[in-house]
Amino acid sequence: MKRLLILLTALLLLTSCASAPTESEALSLDYGGASVTVGASVDGLLALWDEDYTRQESESCAGVGVDYLYTLPSMRLYTFAPEGGVEVVTAVTYTDDGADTRGARIGATAEQVTAAFGTPDEASDTRLVWRDGVAVLTVTLRDGRVTGVTLAEQ
Amino acid sequence: MKKRSLCASCAILVGVTLCVTLLLAAQALLVPHGASANAEMRLLSDYMHAEDVAHDEVLFLGDCEVYESFSPVTLWQEQGIESRVIGTPQQLLWHSYAALCEALERSSPRLVVLSVYALVYGEPQSEAYNRMALDALPLSQTKWETVRASLVEGESALSYLLPILRYHDRWSELSWSDVTSLLEPYAPVSSRGYLVQTDTVSAASPLPDHEGALVPPDTAFGEMALDYLDRIVALCRSRGVSLVLVKAPTDSWRYPWLDEYEAQTVALAERYGLSYYNLLAEVQSIGIDLTTDSYDGGLHLNVLGAEKLSRYFGRILTEQYALTDTRTDAARAAAWQAEADRYEKMKGETK
Numbered sequence: 001m002k003r004l005l006i007l008l009t010a011l012l013l014l015t016s017c018a019s020a021p022t023e024s025e026a027l028s029l030d031y032g033g034a035s036v037t038v039g040a041s042v043d044g045l046l047a048l049w050d051e052d053y054t055r056q057e058s059e060s061c062a063g064v065g066v067d068y069l070y071t072l073p074s075m076r077l078y079t080f081a082p083e084g085g086v087e088v089v090t091a092v093t094y095t096d097d098g099a100d101t102r103g104a105r106i107g108a109t110a111e112q113v114t115a116a117f118g119t120p121d122e123a124s125d126t127r128l129v130w131r132d133g134v135a136v137l138t139v140t141l142r143d144g145r146v147t148g149v150t151l152a153e154q
Numbered sequence: 155m156k157k158r159s160l161c162a163s164c165a166i167l168v169g170v171t172l173c174v175t176l177l178l179a180a181q182a183l184l185v186p187h188g189a190s191a192n193a194e195m196r197l198l199s200d201y202m203h204a205e206d207v208a209h210d211e212v213l214f215l216g217d218c219e220v221y222e223s224f225s226p227v228t229l230w231q232e233q234g235i236e237s238r239v240i241g242t243p244q245q246l247l248w249h250s251y252a253a254l255c256e257a258l259e260r261s262s263p264r265l266v267v268l269s270v271y272a273l274v275y276g277e278p279q280s281e282a283y284n285r286m287a288l289d290a291l292p293l294s295q296t297k298w299e300t301v302r303a304s305l306v307e308g309e310s311a312l313s314y315l316l317p318i319l320r321y322h323d324r325w326s327e328l329s330w331s332d333v334t335s336l337l338e339p340y341a342p343v344s345s346r347g348y349l350v351q352t353d354t355v356s357a358a359s360p361l362p363d364h365e366g367a368l369v370p371p372d373t374a375f376g377e378m379a380l381d382y383l384d385r386i387v388a389l390c391r392s393r394g395v396s397l398v399l400v401k402a403p404t405d406s407w408r409y410p411w412l413d414e415y416e417a418q419t420v421a422l423a424e425r426y427g428l429s430y431y432n433l434l435a436e437v438q439s440i441g442i443d444l445t446t447d448s449y450d451g452g453l454h455l456n457v458l459g460a461e462k463l464s465r466y467f468g469r470i471l472t473e474q475y476a477l478t479d480t481r482t483d484a485a486r487a488a489a490w491q492a493e494a495d496r497y498e499k500m501k502g503e504t505k
Binding site: 056058059060061062063064067069071076078091093127129136138140148150152 | 192194195217218243244280282283286366368369370371406407408409450451453
């Protein structure tokens with residue numbers, strides 16, 4: 001009985017380790033007062049930001065869905081709406097230093113970025129990468145300064 | 155006793171045959187076809203139902219960069235080239251390999267033109283596109299291996315051997331047209347694999363560009379894509395078929411052709427000793443203007459753009475490769491005239 005309980009507990013722990021990141025663990029980028037995660041519904045985000053934006057669309061081959069590109073001040077938002085489904089975020093990238101997540105912005109130092117996001121899963125002179133099982137956050141560097149911040153589907 | 159045993163065996167055989175027949179009939183009904191499948195879903199079926207494939211000298215392989223860019227009718231009318239497009243939505247290189255294996259069983263082309271955009275995808279992407287690239291292929295070792303290589307999460311390889319396992323829940327969507335379309339002669343949706351698009355939706359500018367594209371952190375072509383390119387090269391060499399790489403003259407934020415991709419493709423072409431035509435760099439020579447030559451705001455060419463491109467590329471193929479001009483062959487001319495008539499009708503009818 002004791003062994004069975006230990007086994008069940010171990011199985012439960014393993015299952016929880018393999019599950020999707022919780023809201024607090026999920027990688028995100030901040031913009032206009034919102035925390036944007038991959039897979040999040042677009043509903044509400046644009047209304048919350050209340051900024052001018054342009055939208056381009058690209059229908060997937062064979063009508064499986066539509067990709068959208070929203071260009072806002074300091075950020076581009078990429079989304080996908082499967083046919084008959086909900087439009088969700090697939091990627092977000094900062095385009096200038098007008099947006100930041102806890103100090104991590106274009107032009108920031110590698111140290112500032114690490115302070116914002118924690119120890120990266122991969123690190124080199126040109127790139128820092130974090131993964132949460134669903135999304136990948138990539139910060140590109142040149143001469144120790146951030147040149148790009150992108151959160152995208154894994 | 156012997157007689158009873160024989161009767162029992164016969165009864166079992168009849169029963170099994172009946173069950174298999176019913177299963178296959180149900181499967182044919184449930185797998186999307188006819189009006190229940192959109193045109194792009196039926197492109198590979200068009201090829202599998204084509205009857206005069208033995209005359210194909212040039213085969214185009216790839217995704218919408220081929221099936222919405224190259225018009226075989228135009229290639230024949232302008233240069234007498236007998237060609238066919240074997241394209242499917244988001245056809246990846248392992249799909250192209252399987253399609254090529256099948257095509258080489260049915261025909262002996264002199265030249266294969268392979269769209270390079272699929273090099274960007276280093277791993278399987280989507281069940282929907284897998285189905286469009288593989289369901290219509292007959293069962294074979296190559297198909298089975300390609301299915302196994304293509305699977306995405308949640309897919310079952312067995313459902314490609316027995317598609318009824320995947321489509322069984324379509325019972326509720328069936329209509330009378332699903333039944334009648336099985337009994338009618340096959341009606342191709344394309345013109346020898348070219349999907350005619352007649353709409354014009356202007357792009358913001360006449361020239362293609364990928365402003366706004368999301369640049370992936372790693373732009374290196376994936377190993378799986380490179381492995382299948384290698385297999386395609388080897389297969390063509392083993393059959394004495396020339397292989398040419400081509401980048402269609404399309405570029406967009408959603409399907410960008412980055413400088414990094416171009417550099418790798420040039421290197422690959424050099425490594426394999428292949429000719430590579432980046433038609434994106436020749437947009438102005440071709441005469442493409444995306445304010446008039448696109449049906450979706452610059453992402454793909456409409457028939458005007460495809461015909462311009464086909465005229466341009468057809469001249470290159472004629473100059474570089476010993477292709478047969480069959481315009482003076484009465485039988486071929488008659489067959490192509492029938493195809494051209496159908497093509498003109500499509501241009502008039504397609505939305």
